[in-house]
Amino acid sequence: MVDTGVFEAIRSVKKNPSSAWxxxxxxxARTLYRNRRxxxxxFDDSLFAEPRWDILLDLFIAEEEGRSISVSSACxxxxxxxxxxxxxxxxxxRNGLIERRAHPRDARCQQVRITASAATSMHELFADLA
Structure with a gap:
């Protein structure tokens, strides 16, 4: 299921072409994540709960910025x-969207990142929206 915020953002750009997407x-990704927050x-969070999309956006942003995300931060x-x-x-x-790995300096902590194939799909999605 695609975030309804994506469609709302596209609609607002089409109504006001002078505002550039x-x-x-x-x-x-940053705009979508900020809009969701x-x-x-x-509104009550449970009305629009899509935690997998939020996690994917967060991990995509981190990957693009060259940052690592701990499992706790992703949560x-x-x-x-x-x-x-x-x-x-x-x-x-299990669906190949993210991968976990050990933290390089802290054995108690795990890091999580978006997979290359999921990042490619995100790039393609955002290119389609632009």
């Missing part, structure tokens, strides 16, 4: 309870 995929400040970025986020991370890993 960010061309760079990372800017599209803003929406959650005004926070999903804006759902920790156990729920872990369940979604597991499903995403």
């Amino acid at each position: 960010p061309a760079a995929p990372i800017e599209v 803003a929406r959650n400040r005004h 926070i970025g999903a804006a759902v309870p920790h156990a729920t986020a872990l369940r979604h991370l597991g499903m995403m890993q």
Whole structure:
């Protein structure tokens, strides 16, 4: 299921062509992620809960910025309870969207990142939207 915020953003650009949709995929991802957080400040989070999309956006942004994300940070970025986020991370890993790896300096911590194929799909999605 695609985030309804994507369609709302496209509609607003079409209504107001002078406002440019960010061309760079990372800017599209940042805009979508900020819009989702803003929406959650005004509505009950459970109305629009899409934690996998939030995690994917967060991991895509981190990958583009060259940052690493811990599993705990990914759970926070999903804006759902920790156990729920872990369940979604597991499903995403089984579906080849993310991969986990050991932290290079802290054996107690795991890092999570978007897979190359999922990142490619995100780039293609944002190119289609631009």
